[in-house]
């Protein structure tokens with residue numbers, strides 16, 4: 001399978017394709033925290049429901065990333081990328097939900113969070129963020 005990578009310069013050995021898992025693609029959001037001054041990935045991970053779909057307790061990718069940045073981005077160099085993969089390894093865009101958008105604004109990362117759409121890097125903040133699905137359950 002050809003897993004689509006991010007359109008970013010990254011140092012050797014920091015490929016993110018290892019995060020790919022076809023079994024969780026329907027629900028998982030992937031993220032990296034990227035140091036733009038030296039093109040390195042400093043943190044990466046996956047957000048997925050915790051097996052309790054009726055509870056609002058799953059932590060979104062943006063939250064995981066922003067927590068990391070808040071703690072470690074002392075020099076203000078980090079940016080965040082979030083995305084989804086479909087089962088055949090193609091990247092799909094992922095926009096922040098309403099709750100994450102508030103969080104991102106609070107920490108001043110509005111201009112530092114991106115997603116990938118058709119190979120292009122675009123803002124992950126939309127004008128009309130959706131309420132998190134789990135809010136409705």
Ligand SMILES: [Zn+2]
Nearest residue numbers: 060096097100
């Ligand atoms: Zn969210």
